[in-house]
Amino acid sequence: MITLTINNKEISVPEGTTVLNAALQNGIEIPHLCYHPKLKIRGTCRICLVEIEGMRKLETACSMVVKDDMVVSTNNEKVEKARSGVLEFLLINHPLNCPVCDQAGDCDLQRYARKYGRDHSRYIEGKRDFPEHDIGGGLVRNMNLCVACTRCIRFARDILGVEEYGSFYRGNDQQIGIYGGGELKNAMQGCMVDVCPVGALTSKDFRFKKRVWFLDQKPSICLKCAKGCNTFVEVDDNKIYRIVPRENLDINDVWMCDIGRRAYLDMDDKEPVTSSMMKSGDKLFDVSLERAIEELAVEIKERQENGSFALIIGTGASIEEMASALLIASDNIGPEQISLTTRIEDITEEKEAGNFLIDEDFSPNTAGAKKLGISDNSKNIESAIESKKITGALFVGCEIFDSALPDTLIKKLKKLKFAAAITDRITPEITKYMDIVVPAPHWSQKSGTYINSQGNAQRIEAAVTITNGVSSSKVFADLAAELNKTSVDYVKFEKEIEKRVAGN
Ligand code: SF4
Ligand code: SF4
Ligand code: FES
Incomplete structure (x- = not known):
């Protein structure tokens, strides 16, 4: 450790620390513009000038390394005059806007x-x-x-x-x-x-779009790929205006990519599911949640007796949502009829464009699904549909018929007698192929656990309140009740999940 004095205060910092960092770490402000903790030091703006005893001229605090018994002043008349002069130069061309x-x-x-x-x-x-x-x-x-x-x-x-x-x-x-x-x-x-x-x-x-002082920063996790960058979702009046990185030295340091930054824009790109819907003819009509759950339970039970059902779980679902879906499925369908959808993308172009964070797995919870024993069973499901054993499917937490599913399976799923989705956004595929649609919260509206590709279990908390008024826990609890199961105590349930995650 090196001991020095800044503004008559004796401080000790590790060898190699700069005067600027020694001051900042000890609550002493030295203005700085070109210095950034994650970038190479350049020393161009000169606003961090300080006086060091024994040195002829003022020195830049960002590039000067501490030495034993150094005596630094950041606030004497000479420093303040120089700082104000540097500012005056910086503002010469700067508009007063x-x-x-x-x-x-x-x-x-x-x-x-x-x-x-x-x-x-x-x-x-x-x-x-x-x-x-x-x-x-x-x-x-x-x-x-x-x-x-x-x-x-x-x-x-x-x-x-x-x-x-x-x-x-x-x-x-x-x-x-x-x-x-x-x-x-x-x-x-x-x-x-x-x-x-x-x-x-x-x-x-x-x-x-918004003055920054109106924004509330809500800690969150990016779910656009399996990296799981830590973020702040910035919100005013229940509307998201911006997503910025939140420091996590193990995962994303202080950075995030533009795909993640734009994750909130899908809220406007696609129409939200605002109420439960059932198909009549070739159109979906609004129905109450109770009615949709009742019908969904009837379809599941009917297939229990006369065939079977596929459960397609996307890794967009939190561990809690996946475990709830498994609980509903346990007495009704076998594990080979439950399949995980993971979206693997070619990220060569992203990497070439400097995206050093992006993971080729665009599914944010593949590791979480694996901990619950959910795997890709698309081949089994395909053959079970072919042999007419499976005649219906429920999609949870996934984009319906997107590139996460094999083309051959998509073709077969599209021909099923019955299909339902618990989802937050309407797509043309949903309107065309789903018989029942139950609303789910958007990622920014839900709480849950996700495990990234490095194995970090991370909680996401709702940044905005649910506009369609339905939480996933309510949907699964109601469906469990309809299927004559006891309703789910989610506090106990989440604790159980935490134990399972920790035990795996
Ligand atoms: S002030 Fe100019 S040089 Fe500095 S980061 Fe902004 S655009 Fe780049
Ligand atoms: S690297 Fe992945 S998790 Fe991180 S911001 Fe980009 S898309 Fe989101
Ligand atoms: S912060 Fe710019 S010269 Fe030191």
Whole structure:
């Protein structure tokens, strides 16, 4: 450990720590713009200047490593004057548009200008003026706001390993842009917005939709692939506006990919299932949940006597939902009639575009399903449908007839006499092939456990309340009751699941 003094306070930090980190770890603020804890140190913005006893000039705290008996001042007159001077230079070309800037409330420059800056500008010359520029992909660039910190460049080059973004021209003409023009293509553009300390890079999905101070951050997990990145779902008035990464050093560090960031947009892309539905003719009509469950139970029981039933479980379901489905199925169908759908995708292009997190398994709970003993039984189900043993199917937690199922099985499932789905979104396939549809919560509306490809069991909690008013536990409890089973105590049930997960 190294012992030094910062602002007359003696502190000890591990050898190799920078003055900036030593201060931050001990609750002493030193403003910084180009420094980012996950990026290589560059020392370009100069706003972190501090005075170190025995050194002729002020030094940048982000690049200076601590030494024993070092004496540092971060707040004397000389430092404050220099800091305010650096800010004045940074603001020379920066428009005074905080009230209408999308980054306001989330902007380091705004915070530092208010705390350390002058209260008026001495710059009377005209500011440079670049038009806002759609740089393709998901971002808009505004060079009038850029402080040339190069965080975005270092992220693309050093973290993604993608050479597509750099700095052009010098001095007053300096601009950040794409090599050879064209469009931004990397697969983690949202992280460039995250690392940008000002509003020079903004996300097309989020910009000007909501002031950040209205947003509540709800901890969540991305369910778009088996990586299980930790996230915050940002919500106002029961509506999701943005998904940002939440630090988890074992899984996603502080990053996430753009597929996960856009996961909430499917809420608007597809129509939600707002009530239970039953088919009459070739159309689905709204019915009460009780009626739909009653009919579903009749169909299941009938097949118990005269044939059998397939249960197709998607890994979009939480462990609790899968275990509930297994409980309903246990007396009614055999394990060979229960099949898991996992969606494996070719991720070569994503990897080439720098997506170092993405897992080829686009199903978020394959490991969870395996712990419950659910596996791919599509071959058995196919032959049982062929021999007319299986004449009906219930889909839980999966996209109906998507690429997760083999084509040959899809063809057979489409010809079944009866099919039902417990699902949150309507698709043309559902309207065409399902006889009963029961609403399920969207991923952002439910709580449950998912196990990622590394084996981490992670809880997801509802970020927004259920708009269709039905929880999965109610659906399964009601169905269990209809099938003459005792209804399920979900508190005990979840404890049992936790035990099973821990025991596996
Ligand atoms: S666009 Fe943002 S992150 Fe990139 S150099 Fe400019 S201020 Fe820094
Ligand atoms: S890598 Fe997977 S889990 Fe992580 S954000 Fe992307 S899609 Fe979501
Ligand atoms: S944070 Fe130290 S020079 Fe920018």
